[in-house]
Amino acid sequence: MVLIRDFAIQGAQMLLVLTLAPLLTGFVRKVKARLLRRQGPPLVQPYLDLFRLMRKEVVLADSASWLFRVIPYLVFAATWVAASLVPTFRTGLLFSWSADLIAIIALLGSARFFLALAGLDVGTSFGGIGSSREMMIASLAEPAMIMIVFTLALIAGSTQLSTVAEFMASPQVGLRVSLGLALIGLVMVAIAENGRVPVDNPATHLELTMVHEAMVLEYSGRHLALIELASSLKLILCVSLLACLFAPWGIEAAGAAAATLVVGITAYVGKLAVGGFLLGLFETSIAKMRVFRVPEFLGAALMLGLLATLLRFVSGSF
Amino acid sequence: MTLTVALACAAVLLALGVFAVAIGRSSAATRLVYGASMIVAAISLIAAAMQLLGAAEPLRLTLPLGVPWLGAHFRLDALSAFFLVVVDLGAVSASLFALGYGEHEEVPQRVLPFYPAFLAGMSLVLLADDAFTFLTSWEFMSLTSWALVMSHDRVPDNVRAGYVYLVMASFGTLALLLGFGLLAGPDGLYTFAQMRAAHPSAPLGALALVLALIGAGSKAGIVPLHVWLPLAHPAAPSHVSALMSGVMTKVAVYGFMRIAFDLAGAPVWWWSVVVLAIGGITAVMGVLYALMQHDLKRLLAYHTVENIGIIFIGLGLALAFKAYGMLFASALALTAALLHVFNHSLFKSLLFFGAGAVLTATGQRDMERLGGLIHRMPQTAFVFLVGCAAISALPPLNGFVSEWLTFQAILLSPQLPSWGLKLLVPAVGALLALSAALAAACFVKVYGVTFLGRPRSLAAETASETDRFSLAAMMLLAALCVLAGILPGLFIDALAPVSTALIGAHMPAQIGGQWLSIVPIAASRSSYDGLLVFVFIAISGTLAAAAIHRFASNRLRRAPAWDCGYPDASPATQYTAMSFAQPIRRVFGTIVFQARERSYMPPPGDTRPARLDVELSDPIWDWLYAPIVAGVLFAAERLNRFQFLTIRQYLSLVFGALVILLLVLAVWS
Numbered sequence: 006m007v008l009i010r011d012f013a014i015q016g017a018q019m020l021l022v023l024t025l026a027p028l029l030t031g032f033v034r035k036v037k038a039r040l041l042r043r044q045g046p047p048l049v050q051p052y053l054d055l056f057r058l059m060r061k062e063v064v065l066a067d068s069a070s071w072l073f074r075v076i077p078y079l080v081f082a083a084t085w086v087a088a089s090l091v092p093t094f095r096t097g098l099l100f101s102w103s104a105d106l107i108a109i110i111a112l113l114g115s116a117r118f119f120l121a122l123a124g125l126d127v128g129t130s131f132g133g134i135g136s137s138r139e140m141m142i143a144s145l146a147e148p149a150m151i152m153i154v155f156t157l158a159l160i161a162g163s164t165q166l167s168t169v170a171e172f173m174a175s176p177q178v179g180l181r182v183s184l185g186l187a188l189i190g191l192v193m194v195a196i197a198e199n200g201r202v203p204v205d206n207p208a209t210h211l212e213l214t215m216v217h218e219a220m221v222l223e224y225s226g227r228h229l230a231l232i233e234l235a236s237s238l239k240l241i242l243c244v245s246l247l248a249c250l251f252a253p254w255g256i257e258a259a260g261a262a263a264a265t266l267v268v269g270i271t272a273y274v275g276k277l278a279v280g281g282f283l284l285g286l287f288e289t290s291i292a293k294m295r296v297f298r299v300p301e302f303l304g305a306a307l308m309l310g311l312l313a314t315l316l317r318f319v320s321g322s323f
Numbered sequence: 324m325t326l327t328v329a330l331a332c333a334a335v336l337l338a339l340g341v342f343a344v345a346i347g348r349s350s351a352a353t354r355l356v357y358g359a360s361m362i363v364a365a366i367s368l369i370a371a372a373m374q375l376l377g378a379a380e381p382l383r384l385t386l387p388l389g390v391p392w393l394g395a396h397f398r399l400d401a402l403s404a405f406f407l408v409v410v411d412l413g414a415v416s417a418s419l420f421a422l423g424y425g426e427h428e429e430v431p432q433r434v435l436p437f438y439p440a441f442l443a444g445m446s447l448v449l450l451a452d453d454a455f456t457f458l459t460s461w462e463f464m465s466l467t468s469w470a471l472v473m474s475h476d477r478v479p480d481n482v483r484a485g486y487v488y489l490v491m492a493s494f495g496t497l498a499l500l501l502g503f504g505l506l507a508g509p510d511g512l513y514t515f516a517q518m519r520a521a522h523p524s525a526p527l528g529a530l531a532l533v534l535a536l537i538g539a540g541s542k543a544g545i546v547p548l549h550v551w552l553p554l555a556h557p558a559a560p561s562h563v564s565a566l567m568s569g570v571m572t573k574v575a576v577y578g579f580m581r582i583a584f585d586l587a588g589a590p591v592w593w594w595s596v597v598v599l600a601i602g603g604i605t606a607v608m609g610v611l612y613a614l615m616q617h618d619l620k621r622l623l624a625y626h627t628v629e630n631i632g633i634i635f636i637g638l639g640l641a642l643a644f645k646a647y648g649m650l651f652a653s654a655l656a657l658t659a660a661l662l663h664v665f666n667h668s669l670f671k672s673l674l675f676f677g678a679g680a681v682l683t684a685t686g687q688r689d690m691e692r693l694g695g696l697i698h699r700m701p702q703t704a705f706v707f708l709v710g711c712a713a714i715s716a717l718p719p720l721n722g723f724v725s726e727w728l729t730f731q732a733i734l735l736s737p738q739l740p741s742w743g744l745k746l747l748v749p750a751v752g753a754l755l756a757l758s759a760a761l762a763a764a765c766f767v768k769v770y771g772v773t774f775l776g777r778p779r780s781l782a783a784e785t786a787s788e789t790d791r792f793s794l795a796a797m798m799l800l801a802a803l804c805v806l807a808g809i810l811p812g813l814f815i816d817a818l819a820p821v822s823t824a825l826i827g828a829h830m831p832a833q834i835g836g837q838w839l840s841i842v843p844i845a846a847s848r849s850s851y852d853g854l855l856v857f858v859f860i861a862i863s864g865t866l867a868a869a870a871i872h873r874f875a876s877n878r879l880r881r882a883p884a885w886d887c888g889y890p891d892a893s894p895a896t897q898y899t900a901m902s903f904a905q906p907i908r909r910v911f912g913t914i915v916f917q918a919r920e921r922s923y924m925p926p927p928g929d930t931r932p933a934r935l936d937v938e939l940s941d942p943i944w945d946w947l948y949a950p951i952v953a954g955v956l957f958a959a960e961r962l963n964r965f966q967f968l969t970i971r972q973y974l975s976l977v978f979g980a981l982v983i984l985l986l987v988l989a990v991w992s
Contacts, residue, residue: 066881066884069884102837105849107730115717115718118712124771128894129890130898137906144907152753159737
């Protein structure tokens, strides 16, 4: 009985992130549009886009291989699994121990690895430029992320995300220098991971500066829908991660009664709204940087992560 | 029993080498030699695995070989058995691969005699229990592999590769010889048992450790002693490249571990500082070198350097924890390093086999002339993809497990009391994370440029799938990569006897835990379940595919590539390996390699082509080796004069030397 309930809650979390992901993307777009004094598309537009794309036929390039057709499913699956392992409204879910924070990052790395391969598969110059730049960005973003994970793991004494989130929600965490550095670093990495302004612009097409959109240029129909859904999932994953680590209020402990589910979910949706609004606000108030300024941006994140880890190594009180 | 079997296998391999000289060029010789090598290696593999898994007591044997009054001592303990498993697994798969690949060999008479001898040499290094046998086998291994590197000596680069290899191998053996000399002491305690019982003093042990690091490290390919490796490994036939990169470097790791963990006495904390710093630098430099390459086999060889760095990081951590008596942490770090030894031997062999298959099919090693091979060689492309994903440390494959364990060991290190280590370990952790991320970029480049895209040459366009023996060997290794990724607990538990023997503790038993997950320390601290992650990805991917095909659309139409409306039919407009690495070259290469790009754009009206020149310099060759080479040449030039003296000058030289010797003697006493 308990097992069935736990299964149900784990399943609910998986469906929750999947259904909320396009909404968050739509919400960020709406916030940006309103800040620019535009009406903007309706909130549900990403869902409509996804359904339209899924019903369309796929136009596949002549030189595309079987790998090109498999990759959207792989990318979607890896991102979805990663997103459902991040605590949203409740910690200690049934399968939360199957992959810790390092493994979640590596799962995102797997998705990126295959997407970059897809960019090279058709053999066009746009796909190549996207893949090459994506891997350059990842080569700095991933170590920065790992250093931030080190900091969090050393503070909480665990790399298990559920345990870390529970520790963050407990009063013993307090204000720490290393936590502040990790927060700034994590926000910078999250911006780069999701290809948001100032690192990349999710709204551009036909520009040499674009990264993610260039990589998936050859995709169409249901394949494109899955990739769009995966990038929405990645956004919700990053916001959930920031929320469960740095704003753990309202998150339920493992054994909480089923009746309090509503509280947890409401708090989670509220946090997503705040996160989405802040992201929209940030994106409208800053200009996109040149591609070769990105290494400096991410280098700063890496240094912040390294500094935070060093502080933790030097003394437990930082 | 198992030791006798292993020794008998080595003897049979040696005899096979001699036999191969006799049968020489005949057409059946290739099949006979590789087939027999495979069977013998498989028998040896079973014996070694029985010894390791049975966790039996170490076996000893003394044979009346070698120097008459010394004899040759052999011993099979857990450490030797583990490395023997790695060597024999590599040997079985390489022999299987060569059953097909060897058919294309132009000069089989220069490969066949040395191949089994090389396998025997590696096994004997692992079984040796005295310094004399160890060094003899070590040199035998070096020389046979050198002969294999030189088998295609008409290729100009190979001669230089062989020369550099020979110089570095001699240098490495010299360092090992001095190291064993120090451990043996003035009484000449040349067996390992006597060295172990002698408990060397701390400074002596430290000196022996440094010499072992130089001697074994030069064979393993640690920076800055790696220079021969990217020259020699690709020069050999591909199945030998796989053995040299995947297996022989591991024999060198064994040599280092035997001295550092077993013979040199109790470790001191600063030993680990040296090993960790070298490991971190080796990891990042190796992958950066690899990223700058566009020769497929040389890139893989450089990438071996990176993985050796990761292994040494694990070993350094194990030394540090051991020095402070934190035995469980030490066992964790050691297990991580050993697991990476095993994993790397799997995927690096697989990738070299794939490179060999591509070489047979197209005659090309240069990635800039390949492309689109996934259409022409679908099965090779699939197994090569598994290898690329595994070496890039992607879950749920095996490369990720060993890197994850290394990260877990790093996270235990704030408890180390020493300040030097407190500052060094986070930096090494950052280097490890950086090298893992760069490795993923490197293998996107390898796979994307070689197998994906459109063919860049006629050879790539008309390639055909490789033979079934080669495919079988690659599929065997790919299956093992997946198995070790989703059931890592099996392999971690098998390593327990090794870490018990060297450290005195081992990781908690993993099999029997919840859902086959691995829990290195405690469930609340960290756990990872490759099987579940694999199942989750498989289920959600299949569900998505089924749902979309059932409820939405499954129509598909082929059309020319979109490419923003400007598709170009010429394959030259694709991204190449050089252009793929350009952003990374610009970010890291300008500092590390002083990369300079010069572009020349002719003025309008001029019909000359535009040019882009990229200049890279190798800092280690320029700053370390070039001065040494210049110094040696300078000294040789000076000493050369002594060959052209008159008889009077020679006599006065002899007289002068005599007087000086007498004076020294007089002052001495």
